[in-house]
Amino acid sequence: MNSIEFADVIVVGGGSCGCVIAARLSENPDRSVLVLEAGPAFSGVSDVPAELRDASMLPIGPGSEWVGTYAAELTAAVTRTIARGRVLGGSGAVNGGYFVRATPRDFDDWPQSTWSFDQVLPFYVGSETDLDSTVLRRWHGSQGPMPVWRAPVQDRHPLTAAFVNSATNAGFGFEKDLNAPGAAAEGVGAVPSNIRNGTRVNAALAYLLPVIGRKNVRVQGNTTVASLIFNGDRVIGVDIVVDGVRTTVRSDTVIVSAGAVHTPALLLRSGIGRAEDAVALGIPVVADSPGVGRGFSDHPEVAVPVVMKRESSTVSPALEAVLHSGDVEIRPYTRRFDQLISGLTRGPHVFGVGLMRSSARGSITLRSTDPFESPDVRYHYLESEGDRRAMLDGIALARDLLASPSMTGEVDVPAMDDPLAGLGTSLHLSGSARMGPDSDPGSVLDDHCRVRGVEGVFVVDTSAFPVVPSRGPHATAIMFAERAAALMGVEPAK
């Protein structure tokens, strides 16, 4: 592949948001767009391997060539190794396919100038084709790139069916459309998924690969961006590493879409972050921005073990229905994780209890200036009494539903010595380089995704969210990149 020396726009990271923004910005044939992706890339839709398409599996197991991992401290006592997508399509290429919109209330925390719920709704709608003919068309798209599908009632996994019965018998309403703006805050509902005919349709498949033939767009895989380069405070390009060789690509517009762990790490390596931390690592300070990597949020998730009374041969997506109650989301996973992720040793079947409005705020700091060394990531989960109480209440509710007559034909519920023993994370990390008002010294971006203190650098990915939404972030990531493209002058999709 010939190297490129200049592009009008460089997009760092071909993940969920990077694929969307690159596709949208390249609609203007006079603008050259270069996507630099750390993991493997593909030359077209048909080049994407079956392993990445198969929505019934998550290709993140030991030795997966599609992920990068980092060690994270969830609490002072609990560390976990966490995977993120490292491939064209990003984390959306390896995820569970749950594609639920954030709630209107979630946007109260976003800058109202550009990101109120009324302003983002058209971008949710424009990004999707909802395949369910019974949903209200007013809230749904029929021509957008991302398909949205719900498992039909008659095809539901027996465990999903029993869980839905258990929840409705316990008095929870059945929410027909979790993506409707008026969806009840509490209730059980079918999960909208970005799945079509068993394929997990990620943003590379939906947005970027279909337009890869455009003369003005170029995708370069296996390319790690080491740092942004500046002349004063104006960006003039990026330093990249390919096969161990470091070179430079010039551009005066760089969109950082490296995901919520690597975006702050890249900004920090580039001298945008807390000045004293940069100085300590010998990095020249370009902008003193204390919020970079600070104050991120995610969803703590506890695995509640169940014992299946009979094995089902049904091959389903990981999750077909969820229950919302208070601030928790209960996830009746259809199969054991070792059945969903190749290479894991056999473990228990679990239900997940996710805390969707956690007060925990985490930090990402550099261990060194090496772009291949993962940063230090600390979540500070369950430090507040309120979070612990909400999580314990959620676990108790999950166990009550599991023990109800509707479920006793399917599962036994083993005793739990320590209900919080199965603490993990939902892998929804967001807000590590967040948007916010001028008055907030911790905000890194203005309401147009521009990095404060420098010229020509934007962040368009889940790092930019002011806080993680109270639903999984993938649908919101796609909407976010669509809206960001519009803020950069691209006509919105109809």
Ligand SMILES: Cc1cc2nc3c(=O)[nH]c(=O)nc-3n(C[C@H](O)[C@H](O)[C@H](O)COP(=O)(O)OP(=O)(O)OC[C@H]3O[C@@H](n4cnc5c(N)ncnc54)[C@H](O)[C@@H]3O)c2cc1C
């Ligand atoms: C295993 C897993 C399951 C999940 N399941 C769900 C789910 O079912 N539903 C849901 O809503 N959310 C889910 N999520 C979360 C969701 O997928 C992510 O929040 C979303 O995809 C993030 O999009 P992004 O664009 O911010 O980052 P990413 O999609 O992670 O993209 C970042 C990209 O940047 C690249 N990159 C990083 N650093 C560099 C660099 N220095 N140079 C060049 N490229 C770089 C990476 O390789 C990657 O391709 C899951 C996440 C994971 C990891």
